[in-house]
Structures are given as C-alpha cells and as structure tokens.
Amino acid sequence: MKKLRKLSVFLLFLVAASFINSHALGRFYIEEPFQRGDFGNAYVTVRNNFRSDMDDVNVKFFIYDLGLIYASGSSDIEDNDHVVQRVSMYIPKDVPPGDYLTKITAGNDDFRDTQHIYLRIV
Numbered sequence: 778m779k780k781l782r783k784l785s786v787f788l789l790f791l792v793a794a795s796f797i798n799s800h801a802l803g804r805f806y807i808e809e810p811f812q813r814g815d816f817g818n819a820y821v822t823v824r825n826n827f828r829s830d831m832d833d834v835n836v837k838f839f840i841y842d843l844g845l846i847y848a849s850g851s852s853d854i855e856d857n858d859h860v861v862q863r864v865s866m867y868i869p870k871d872v873p874p875g876d877y878l879t880k881i882t883a884g885n886d887d888f889r890d891t892q893h894i895y896l897r898i899v
Contacts, residue, residue, distance in 0.1 A: 816868075835848055836883045
C-alpha cells in the first residue's frame with residue numbers, strides 16, 4: 778500500500794512538473810510609466826513549446842493592490858511557434874502614484890504560466 782501511494786504521488790509530481798516547466802511567457806514590453814486617467818499598453822510574447830497547437834490562449838494582468846484585471850484577446854498558437862499579445866489597460870484617475878506588484882499570466886484551459894513584475898503608475 779505504501780509503494781502504491783508513493784508511486785501515485787510521484788506520477789502526480791511528473792504531471793504537474795510538465796505544466797510548471799512550460800515557460801510560455803517570453804519577453805514583454807510595457808509602455809511605462811502608466812499615466813493615471815489614461816490607457817497604457819503591454820506587449821507580451823507567448824511561446825508554444827509543446828508538440829501540439831494551443832487554442833484560445835490569452836494574457837492577463839492582475840494588479841494586486843488595486844484589484845484591477847486586464848486581459849488580451851484570445852489567440853491560437855501553432856506548435857513550436859509564438860504570438861505577441863497586446864493588453865490595453867485603463868488606469869483610473871484616483872489611483873495613487875507608485876509601483877504596484879502585478880501578476881502576468883498566459884494560458885488557456887490546459888496550461889498556465891505566471892510571472893510577477895512591478896508596474897509603475899504616475
């Protein structure tokens with residue numbers, strides 16, 4: 778029984794590791810600093826390192842302290858290819874200036890890759 782439990786934990790780890798090591802998020806360019814009361818844009822490269830196409834992939838930005846979420850449109854990515862996705866973000870006028878911890882996520886229903894950055898708002 779112990780061997781079966783260890784084997785199932787090991788197999789679960791292998792499956793999880795295959796998703797964790799996908800590294801879909803590539804380079805990104807953010808038009809910083811963002812101006813309060815205006816739109817800013819971010820451009821994110823999403824790579825498909827899998828051996829099959831990825832459907833309905835989008836990029837999301839979540840600014841923790843402000844509770845703001847922005848998303849790109851969806852794209853399909855051929856195997857071993859990449860796309861550049863644009864995320865347009867409106868920053869409300871009442872947001873205090875500063876650097877905000879922001880989570881960038883690329884993914885769909887089958888995978889997810891995340892990075893954290895600081896986004897400057899003036």
